[in-house]
Amino acid sequence: MNAFIRQGAIGALLAAAACAAPAQADDFRVGFVNTDRIFREATPAKAAQSKLEQEFSKREKDLQDLGATLKAATDKFEKEAPTLSDGQxxxxxxxxxxxxxxxxxxxxxxxxxxxxxxxxxxQQVLERANRVVRQVAETEKYDVILQEAVYINPKYDITDRVIKALNSAGTTTTAPASK
Structure with missing residues (x-):
């Protein structure tokens, strides 16, 4: 008989928990941030890409020129090879x-x-984005923000808000977040 009473008590507790869970779930806020979109669309990411292009463009051009010179020398050699001596x-x-x-x-x-x-x-862009994500999460009372997911319902995607906040912050957000 004791086992029967225990099972009934456990069943009542489970039923009460099941009824309470939906009420708590309504208060639980989840968001999602697409970091790939941030790297493609946010102004700081575009600025970083532009900075890299400026920094490496001369070396890239020099490499392209060196490759073209090598190709031209190889083509010339292939044309002249039949007429050259073995030593040459x-x-x-x-x-x-x-x-x-x-x-x-x-x-x-x-x-x-x-x-x-x-x-x-x-990494610098990601650190800034994470600070903005934390600010959005705290301001809008999110419980969790995910950055990677196999599938996410678009209604939970806050990427646009994060990009907008990153873009409006400009280049002034450089101090680490306090947390």
Whole structure:
């Protein structure tokens, strides 16, 4: 009989909890922020991209010129190879291989430097965006804001508000958030 009373009490508690859960769920606010959109659309992200383009454009142009020079030298060698002596052909081939190796090394270094700087700039944008997300969450009384999800109902997406706040903040938001 004791087990029956316990089961009844547990059932009553579960029923009461089920009735109370919808009332508590109404107070629970969830939001979602699409960081990819922030990186594409927010003014600070666009400014970071522009800064990177300015910073790396000369090196990129130099690499393109070096690649074009190497291609022209390779094309010239292929045309002239049948008329060259074995020694001349081998010497020019070694020179082209060395130039190609140098070009590949410079291109790799450029890509590594660009990726490193891009990560630095995007990290700064992300930190600013996270501060804005916290401000929006506190102001609008959100309980949780998600940044990654397989699916999200658009009614929970607050990305537009975050982008608008980031854009209106300009470049003055540089102090770390206090929390």
């Amino acid at each position: 052909r081998a010497t020019r081939q070694r020179g082209l291989v060395e130039q190609d190796r140098d070009f590949q090394r410079k291109r790799r270094e450029f890509q590594e430097d660009l990726n490193s700087r891009k990560n630095e700039e995007l």
